Amino acid sequence: MIVVPLGIASATPTAIRHLPSVALWREGSVFLFDCGENSQMCMLQAGLKRSKIDSIFITHFDVDHYSGLMGLISTLQLQRRDKTLNLIGPKGLKEFVTWNLKFSGVEISFDLDFVEIEEGTDEMRVLDTEDYYVEARPLKHKKFCLGYRFQEKDKPGKVDATKAEQYGITEDEQFKALKAGKNLTLNDGTVIESYEIVGHPRPGDSFAYVTDTEYCPNAVKLAMNTNILYHEATFGNQLADKAKETGHSTAADAARVATEAQTKLLVIGHFSARYTNLHLLLKEAREGFYPTWLAQELRPIFTDPSHERGIVEPKVNLIDLTKKNPQSGGDNYRGGRSRGGRSSAGRHGGGRSGSRNFRPRKSRDDAASGTRGRYGSSNYENRGDRYKKNDGGSYRSDSGGSRDYNNYDRNNRYNDSKPNKSITPRTGYDDFNRF
């Protein structure tokens, strides 16, 4: 599954942040959590087709969370959709949508399947299919607000091919039966028990969407053991009072939920417009829960990080300055990248890492005079310089040091148990900018 934040603002959009919406892509279908203004455009920008939307989940009726819904439905109608669209949200959603359609005289050509959750419901399975289900629970906000958990059902274990061959199992039907947990009787009368050949069931992926809430136990329940928890972090610690007053979370609250739920990765979003430097919120969240990322609009996050391999281009260059002569004979640039953890079984393919390493950065004069490296117009190098000056600088001063991200390793993103302080980034630009 891939999570794509489409809008990470809170009530007021800013020049660079849209109203709340997060898309979840799973096997060709898109599930939309909240549908703020501009969601449908952001989907296009993210490369997600609107026709692929399977279900839309609305958390509550603050306008920023559903203001894009009617526009999207209208687009689907213009696209002559014929597939049923699931619309899930608090009681009142059906009335809102049907009234709007009637008001504008739109007759839609596809079915709308509403699931409405009444106030006072404690827990509800709002969608249940063969492969996954979605659960809703009420959160603690100024008005009735729901959080959602998307859970894939466990997949059957893998069949041990060597053993199967030894027993002479060849038919698909036989494999199916074994995977379903049934025992198999061979022609010679031998009984093969399912567990002899089939491994443990593989747990399904999971994603929780918790936004517009103070800290509450239901948020923890929704997020329990999820691969990714998307949680609001509208305010920083300094405005904890304001957060409570408006029924929102601070970054530290989000971290608390993530810690209690033992989620693997926390992604914070729904930022108040007053924060221009979100790293402040990231820093506060990381103090409570280290594997935290900032949601970044249109930047996909994979529930299984190994799937990300090769899709996202590397933009980070971590250098190990403590090693004078790493593998590549004194070439710090190469050594650095390897130490970044990306060479061994890394996303970008172990072997390639060495050959694709960046050369030492050329001076601006070189670049201007047309002496260019392997990367032609060399976006990478220029970008590096820029981040060094701007983002990097400001981040460093905010965090009070570079230690926070020294031990960050994309292959090892869920494991913060052993901070690796030996890696010193060459520039301030780091993985945070990806999310």
Ligand SMILES: [Zn+2]
């Ligand atoms: Zn909101």
